[in-house]
Amino acid sequence: MSQGAAAEPRARIERLYRSESRRVLATLIRVLGDFDLAEEALQDAFTAALAQWPRDGLPANPRAWLVSTGRFKAIDRLRRRARFDAALGELAARLDDQAPDPAGQDDQLLEDDRLRLIFTCCHPALSPDAQVAMTLREVCGLTTEEVAHGFLTGPPTVAQRIVRAKAKIRAAGIPYAVPPPAELADRLEIVLQVVYLVFTQGYGPASGDAVVRPDLADEAIRLGRLVAELLPEPEALGLLALLLLQDSRRAARATAEGELILLADQDRSRWDRARIAEGAALLRRAISSGEVGPYTLQAAIAAAHAEAPTAQATDWDRIVGLYDLLVRADPSPVVELNRAVAVAMRDGPAAGLALIDALLAAGQLGGYHLAHAARADLLRRLGRPDDARAAYTRALGLTRQGPERRFLERRLRELGRG
Template sequence: MPATIESQINAIYRTESRRVRATLIRLLNDFDLAEEATQDAFAAALQQWPIEGVPQHPRAWLVSTGRFKAIDQLRRRARFHSALGDIAESLEAASSDSDDWDEQLLADDQLRLIFTCCHPSLAPEAQLALTLREVCGLTTEAIARAFLTSPSTLAQRIVRAKNKIRDAGIPYEIPGRSELPTRLDAVLQVIYLVFNEGYSATSGSEYIRQELAQEAIRLGRLVVELLPEAEAQGLLALMLIQDSRRLARLDTQGDLIRLEDQDRRLWDKEQIAEGAALIQRALPSGEAHSYCIQAAIAALHAQAPSFADTDWQEITGFYDLLLQINPSPIVELNRAVALAMRDGPATGLQLIDDLLARNQLIDYHLTHAARAEFLQQLGDREAAKAALEQALLLAPQAAEQRFLQRRLAALEK
């Protein structure tokens, strides 16, 4: 096989295989059959394209070939199960063999697949697993590693979700306008969960799982491209700006670098600018969405010339707004840190102590880490040491544990 053809096929596989599989799921109404058909289509391409040349519309060729491969496979299986022959006939009758594929229809197939995987009738963990497997194309083993689950447990979860979609007749479609707000929220939550696990892994030896963060950003771009709602734009902006700091967040040993100590020259200015432009489009919509406000806060951090020049007054204002529309202990904690930067550590310490007095975030390591910082600034070294020890006890991730250990050792000196 000529090297150029092989490299072209490999490149097309990287960019188009997910889209081909999404369309085949729509046409075949079967996740596993579509997966096999996708692989069969690319195998056929490896055989035919070096002889016939790369077709003008590779994705349409792959979809058409994959559909026929699936129909042939169903007919072969029909010798053992007659109902499969009827399915093959109906698939052939329902699908056109025309190469005149509607590009918007093909593009929408990925969005349809995301909404199917995130259907509210599926459990949240099933939505996440199915999205990573079917939309992102990650292997079962990779997903299991990311979320510290055994591959067999993860595989069972995915199988049950697929069966639920089939048995409940969950439609493979983008929901109507009346359903969109609640359905879109579930999709964005799953995408944000994927990003957060990539941005800051909940456990394990790797603190940053860049492949997960990139998949989440890819999904976010897809949703915004096909469904440019303000909240979707806000989430994409938030992910882009947070991810822009990835090269500055760890040192050469893989240890954490605090925001104030990061080399801002390593931040991705293009991603920050893209995120800021999305915020400018989303915020004037008149709808104060949580992701938009979080993105605006992230942008203020990213666009500040230095940590000392950060506009804490503006940031605390956004946290006040966020607390109104999305009240949660985590937002209160982040607001406490921002207020401490504006008004001093005593203010932050009082707000965190109020949280703990209400039995909120007691088991969250960052609560105690922030409390230790404020106590140290106020000169109470023994109380700061006790708070750091508690944070270290609760920290689930190796890089965070090493960071807290260094802080504790420095305090003890």
Template sequence: MDLTSVFRAEYGRCVATLTRLLGDIGLAEEAVQDAFAVALEKWSETGPPRNPGAWIVTTARNRATDRLRRESTREARHAQALLLQAPDEPEEVGPVRDDQLRLIFTCCHPALSPLAQTALTLRLLGGLEVPEIARAYVVPEATISQRIVRAKKKIRDAGIPYRVPGEAELPDRLPPVLTVLYLIFNEGYTATTGPLLRTDLSAEAVRLARALAELMPDEPEVLGLLALLLLIEARRPARVGPDGELVTLAEQDRTLWNRELIAEGHDLVRRCLRRDRPGPYQIQAAINAVHTYGTETDWAQVLTLYDQLLVLTPTPIVALNRAVAVAEVHGPAAALAAIEELDIPGYHLLPATRADLLARLDRPDEAREAYDEAVALAGNDTERAFLRDRLAHLAR
């Protein structure tokens, strides 16, 4: 395992653990970054240890202790005392027992703006870089950088504590928490750059979604999110071909899908339906349940569900996804008309969808232009190769 893989797999866990020990998010992040810098030097000679995450946490804690000893402020001495006493302290008891889930709720404090909440959490927990977060929100990188810096300053200046939320506080913190888990999973399922999949991120999002469902089993949107992630994750084995190429849903070998995850996801969707409190994640889960039921997708049912989702979440991306179902039910001309007025700057799937619809309408010149635009915007190597292949076939 190389250092980059360890960073991706362990960064969020290490920051969460150090935050619990230090009681300060900024110090925790600095300590973990210092530990990885030490690892870069030492592991090149000795190789990675048997438990890289534990090594990083121990090293980060030692580095933090050394740093605090050099400080002379009262706050630094207090933090050092907490750090040195941590092993002898009992484990904190409360509704949130998972360090990472606890840190997610802490970052999603209502004193922070919604974008700051999720951007900071994605950076700390998911280990996502600023370009990856900016892609998730389809906003400029500078905007995300500023929000993260301001969020850390707000936490420090306002004295927002790292603590377990009380039972009464959990529902108010829930929407951004769900958003964070969804975005972490998405980055794992379709990475911003490099290879298509980052299984470490998608697996961690599923694990945290399971923990959240155990914590809040009566919240339909929590169950809906878990169902959605499981049903999408179930298709992952068929999403990449033998040569690493992207395989679309229509072309996937359904025998490769994980039937255990599908069964679990379907069961969660049924539980949501019985509660009769529909929300965006539940509807998305229902859409994916339709995709994973039987041997063919019932596109009319998918379109009906997207109509409901668009009412609850009237965003351009939902409208774009709905257009895929419109094309299957009413044809590519109707779908093209549905997306003509959409504006999603920097989002490569908009011109990619236009290109596919134009190609199906036998408008190759316009399709080529749209494919060129999509290729230029795509950051993922696998998606870019897929779009170039479609463009090459169009030119024949």
């Protein structure tokens, strides 16, 4: 029994809710075999805690207490509903005599429950939208409103995605399981994609008026930490390193008025040194494993920027070399475009422009605003203002995000009229 519990029990229970509710939920889903039942049980367990703990003091193992209480409450609920549906009575009876008391189970099993929850929410049989919504809702504990706000959609849309995903999990028999070693790499890739998608939505929203939506970026980092801690595979470490290194620039990325500041113009004293150090250490761990995947390579590129004391001191030769590896590991026109920009920094704008023009001629990047913006910048540096103006105008026509639009408009004004 803890003395502190009597002093400010409510605040302590609220803190416990924040730190423990997702773990307790993850275990309750396994024990009860159903997401909705587990969520109700979680709420019941905390309601019971609010009633009992201030009176009796905190139990020795609050997490185990919450799981046991949640399970009993769920069996109770099923028994009450069994009056209308006999099958629920059978289920309640089965839960009652089958499940061993979860409170007595070992820590590894309980830790694995969190991984089970992550892999179930990120199951390939769910749509990418549903994977993200389920992960933010169930693993991170965001409300439906918060998820909707982060993705600029209505709460009913998010709620419907979650209801459908749970129905699919039930009907299709998606298991609550960590994939076996043979399937782990492919399945982890989906989990990492979801984490990165949440981060990019927070860090560089595709539309809207903010440069950074910090809640989602923080949530993605928390999630990335959880995955890297539970499953320290090289790419999980590489992704977390990438998120931390990119996020280290958060405070320097925009003016007080919310205008975008390019990497070269950022005040490097405002970069978060603690994040850079942590990201660099994770990067070293990821690289030391010997397998270097796309996230680790991107993290290495971000580290090369983070470690340059000034924009002029950037080691562009190293960055081009890393892009060469990335083009091989994860070929895509966008990666080729980024490589072309790095080549322009190393060998001059004409070399970069030739590469971008070749990419555009290949026909895959015509609708991508950053391809035209990068091209415009190189034309500007080559002293071709008319061509630069045309390219900025193309880019502007393809850009929906407020700060990016204003940045391009500023560049157009600087070029003046032709």
